[in-house]
Amino acid sequence: MMNNRTKRFLKYMEDEGIKKAVILKKENINYFLGKYFMSFSVLVFEEEPCLYVGKLDKDYAEELFDFLEIREFKSWEGIFKGCDGVEGELPISYLKYIDKDYKIVSEKIKELRMIKDKEEIKLIKKAAEISDKAINYVSNNLEDIKNLNEYELVAEIEYIMKKHGSIKPAFDSIVVSGKKTSFPHALPTKDKIKDILLIDIGAVYNGYCSDITRTFLLKDDEEMRKIYNLVYEAKELAEEHLKEGVSAKEIDNIVRAFFGDYEKLFIHSLGHGVGLEVHEEPRLSNKLKEDIILKEGMVVTIEPGLYLKNRFGVRIEDLYLIKKNGFERLSKAEIPIY
Amino acid sequence: MMNNRTKRFLKYMEDEGIKKAVILKKENINYFLGKYFMSFSVLVFEEEPCLYVGKLDKDYAEELFDFLEIREFKSWEGIFKGCDGVEGELPISYLKYIDKDYKIVSEKIKELRMIKDKEEIKLIKKAAEISDKAINYVSNNLEDIKNLNEYELVAEIEYIMKKHGSIKPAFDSIVVSGKKTSFPHALPTKDKIKDILLIDIGAVYNGYCSDITRTFLLKDDEEMRKIYNLVYEAKELAEEHLKEGVSAKEIDNIVRAFFGDYEKLFIHSLGHGVGLEVHEEPRLSNKLKEDIILKEGMVVTIEPGLYLKNRFGVRIEDLYLIKKNGFERLSKAEIPIY
Structure with a gap:
């Protein structure tokens, strides 16, 4: 049929x-x-x-x-x-x-x-549930995790996702700490986890991807907290505008305007579509040649981030299903508050 | 530089x-x-x-x-x-x-x-060592593994590879049992492991892949043993011819001739090059339009297999570095004897 x-x-x-x-x-x-x-x-x-x-x-x-x-x-x-x-x-x-x-x-x-049908949304939700489990494991075991190196932690994270039905990671898992968090795409090493921990992971369920990022502050540092909260608020601001009808360029620009002087540290776009590929249409970026208007049924990430060269970076990312009057957040792992 | x-x-x-x-x-x-x-x-x-x-x-x-x-x-x-x-x-x-x-x-x-330099060979060897560790885990724990389903076992296998430095599996790991072994590329399911277990896996170390297959007979079955031993001997025969100067078509044909009446169950080619991609040049196949002569420094798999429709399949695969007068076997995990 x-x-x-x-x-x-x-x-x-x-x-x-x-x-x-x-x-x-x-x-x-x-x-x-x-x-x-x-x-x-x-x-x-x-x-x-x-x-x-x-x-x-x-x-x-x-x-x-x-x-x-x-x-x-x-x-x-x-x-x-x-x-x-x-x-x-x-x-x-x-x-x-x-x-x-x-x-x-x-x-x-x-x-x-670009417009996901019911069956696709079910599979993306399932993928998001799986990556949530890995993030929750980290949130619930932060004290023990401080004794691991990045390799060891990424092995645990991918094991949890695999056990829960992920065919493979949606991309090379980003599980990095310290200065390496200032690179948006750094890969794990044998470095001990300390100071700050950034985890950007995705699962693949029956071909469909999820994508989620959490940043954990492992020491009490005023500047880290300040940057963290700016990123946190930027994501909340983007959510206020996230619904059918908003333009992909506009929502990226809203966040850029909010960052003000910090905008130059926001060195990537606000988000991207997710489905069978972890990066697909629509891109949420003010650099698009042709703008795109969000529609019900699209699934996108919102992932503001600020990166302080040679010091640290913060990114928080969630996955959303666009609705007529708002969105449904598909990644549900708790977001730390600092 | x-x-x-x-x-x-x-x-x-x-x-x-x-x-x-x-x-x-x-x-x-x-x-x-x-x-x-x-x-x-x-x-x-x-x-x-x-x-x-x-x-x-x-x-x-x-x-x-x-x-x-x-x-x-x-x-x-x-x-x-x-x-x-x-x-x-x-x-x-x-x-x-x-x-x-x-x-x-x-x-x-x-x-x-196609011709690997010293640095590349070092990395492929490291990848092969990593996948060996996962195979050895299976060999050493066969009794416990009979209580797992395929999903659970593949999670353990990939965890071991990840812990030992594999960035990711070189391809979707094939960890299947029972009738599914008759499909060369079946993926794991929630099925309990029983009767026969086929594991075809690879690690990726700094970009370089390994590739190894072992088949484990979990019940005493005369026909399974017969097919297993045919495949085992086919691999030994291929090894006798494996060195610089042999033609890719010829070595595939030697194994086909050995299989005789069973040749129609050998539904894929004898092997392939491995490096930054898990399938790359040279292909060891009698179907090549242009033949290729093996040379020192090439890294290839030899992987004879026989597949009995709706019943079971057996494949044994190792990874080899071609030398002037023979080869160095890079995958070293023990091969079961039945």
């Missing part, structure tokens, strides 16, 4: 006069399949969708996807014969197989994927 | 008359950097290499890569201005930024990456 996502895409193809679209990007394939499948596969839309897999995965794919035709992949020439719809992500080395003019279909898929 | 990998690539550019090459593929960037770096980045080779990163990662990149110029990424137009060398993996949506004829430089990078 064809799902609604597939039906919408086939309707789009019909409207655009596209006869055969070839989908290679894993997350796009998983979107249409409605299941997590990471083995080599190619999804071809003609009148009906058909999934091509390697000989070794055919039996498995048939067991997983009984609603879809499964064929054994033979050659790229066969896949692309008559193809007139491809993704913008198609590697240029495949162009040699394409024998006619083509349209880019991936902008439409991005648009479809 | 420029490393040898960079020097070789710049020499290639000079020989080919390429003035500016743009590298986007993460593993290629990490190859030239000699360090694991997953944040957004673009490596541009002109006379000297230059790494472009986002504003938020500039301080971090400067700390990690003091041997390289780091610039803040501003626009794709700037990156691609004058570019005449790109990867075959370049997404077609970037073609609009390219203002002149270009050559594909990624075949050369594949060629360079």
Whole structure:
């Protein structure tokens, strides 16, 4: 049975006069399949969708996807014969197989994927619950954690997520302390945890990601507290404006204005969409070339942060489902108050 | 200071008359950097290499890569201005930024990456040691493991690898039992472990992967033992031929001939290269369009497997460094004897 996502895409193809679209990007394939499948596969839309897999995965794919035709992949020439719809992500080395003019279909898929349906929201909520468990473990064991190094703590965190059903971390977990918190994307090392601890993690549940950040102050430091509370208030301010109809540029600018003199320490954008990818549309950034208006069903992060070079950084991030008159916060782990 | 990998690539550019090459593929960037770096980045080779990163990662990149110029990424137009060398993996949506004829430089990078240097071998060995530890944990705790389900066991396995320095699993760990072993790429479920257990895992150490498979027979079954021993002997046979000078097609065919009537159950190729990617060149397969001759310094898996539909499958896989007169086995976990 064809799902609604597939039906919408086939309707789009019909409207655009596209006869055969070839989908290679894993997350796009998983979107249409409605299941997590990471083995080599190619999804071809003609009148009906058909999934091509390697000989070794055919039996498995048939067991997983009984609603879809499964064929054994033979050659790229066969896949692309008559193809007139491809993704913008198609590697240029495949162009040699394409024998006619083509349209880019991936902008439409991005648009479809931006508004999450009920099934997707359920899976993102589940992923968020899982990463909440790991954050709660940290909150509830802060005294013991001060005796660990970053490697040891990240192992515990990922173990908790895995035990609760996360296929893998949504990205390389950021579990860093001390000066390294001043780098938004630093990776854990053997350094002992001290002074300040920043944890930015995500789970993956049946292909869908979560994303959450908490910062813990491990010593009494007035400046740290001041920066922390600025970030905390910035997130609260963003939440006041977070609902259908707000512009992605505007909400980023509201937070920048609030930071005032500190704005130069806010060196990344306010947030991003989350779904099958941990960074996807819409981006909440004042640097967008084309602005985007938030709509019900979008799932985004809000993650203000301030980074003091060679000293420390603070970021607090939550995950939200946009609603007509506000939002539902999907990540529910407690936020420390200092 | 420029490393040898960079020097070789710049020499290639000079020989080919390429003035500016743009590298986007993460593993290629990490190859030239000699360090694991997953944040957004673009490596541009002109006379000297230059790494472009986002504003938020500039301080971090400067700390990690003091041997390289780091610039803040501003626009794709700037990156691609004058570019005449790109990867075959370049997404077609970037073609609009390219203002002149270009050559594909990624075949050369594949060629360079195929022969591992000392530093790379050290890292792959370390990754292999880490996955060995997880396999040894299973071997030493088989009785207890029979009380776990697949989810629980995969959580333990990944925890052990993470604790020993693996950044992440090299691929979605395959930890399956019973009938699911007949699918080469099945993922773990909540099923209790029973009858037969197949574990195919890899670690990632500073970007470099390992890959190992062991199959454990958990009940006394004559046919399972027979299939297991066929696979075991097939791997020994492949090892007899594994050295510089052997052809990738030939070694796959030798194993196929050995399997005789069972060959139709050997539904994948014999092995593949391993390095910054868990599947890379050279492929050991009789289906290659162009054969490839193994050379000292290549790192490959040998992984014969037989899969009985709806019943069970057996695969045994090790990782090898090719030498002039043989090989060094890099994965050292014991192989069960039945």
